[in-house]
Amino acid sequence: MSLEYASVPMPDKRITYKKAANGAVYVYYTLRAYRNKNGNPTSEEVAIGKKDNTSGDLIPNRRYYEIFQEAKPSATIQPTPRNVQSRGNTAALMEIANQIGLSEVMKNCFPDRWGQLLASAFYILCEGNVMMYIEDWFDETEITSLIGWMT
Numbered sequence: 001m002s003l004e005y006a007s008v009p010m011p012d013k014r015i016t017y018k019k020a021a022n023g024a025v026y027v028y029y030t031l032r033a034y035r036n037k038n039g040n041p042t043s044e045e046v047a048i049g050k051k052d053n054t055s056g057d058l059i060p061n062r063r064y065y066e067i068f069q070e071a072k073p074s075a076t077i078q079p080t081p082r083n084v085q086s087r088g089n090t091a092a093l094m095e096i097a098n099q100i101g102l103s104e105v106m107k108n109c110f111p112d113r114w115g116q117l118l119a120s121a122f123y124i125l126c127e128g129n130v131m132m133y134i135e136d137w138f139d140e141t142e143i144t145s146l147i148g149w150m151t
Contacts, residue, residue, distance in 0.1 A: 015030070030044070031043075032044045090142070103118065
C-alpha cells in the first residue's frame with residue numbers, strides 16, 4: 001500500500017470494503033462478476049487502496065492508477081516543453097559582434113536588414129552549411145531576442 005499519493009474521491013460503483021484486524025478498511029474494485037459452474041455468484045476483485053477514516057476518501061495504491069488511468073496523480077506528471085531552442089553559440093557570437101563594433105557598423109550600413117544579415121552570418125559560422133536549412137536553424141535557435149527582429 002502506497003501512501004505517497006493524495007487521497008482521491010471514492011469510486012461510486014463496483015467497490016467493496018473489507019475490514020482488517022487492525023481496524024483499517026481496504027477498498028476492492030470488482031473487475032468481473034459472474035456465476036461459476038455451480039451457479040453461485042463469484043467475482044474477481046483487486047485492492048485499489050485504503051479508506052481514509054477522517055474524510056471517507058480513498059488513499060489509492062498503484063493498482064488504482066492502473067485501473068483508473070485518467071486519474072493519474074498530479075505529483076508525478078511533469079510538464080513537457082513544447083520545444084527547446086539553442087542559445088549558446090548565437091549569444092557568444094552576438095557578444096563578439098558587440099565588442100568589436102560589428103553590430104553598430106551593420107546597423108549604420110543596413111538599418112532595415114542588419115539583423116537578418118548578422119543572423120545569416122551566424123548561421124554560416126555555426127553550421128557551415130549552405131542556406132538551404134536556415135529556416136530549420138531559426139526554428140531551433142533563439143536569436144530574435146539577441147538581435148531584436150523577427151524572422
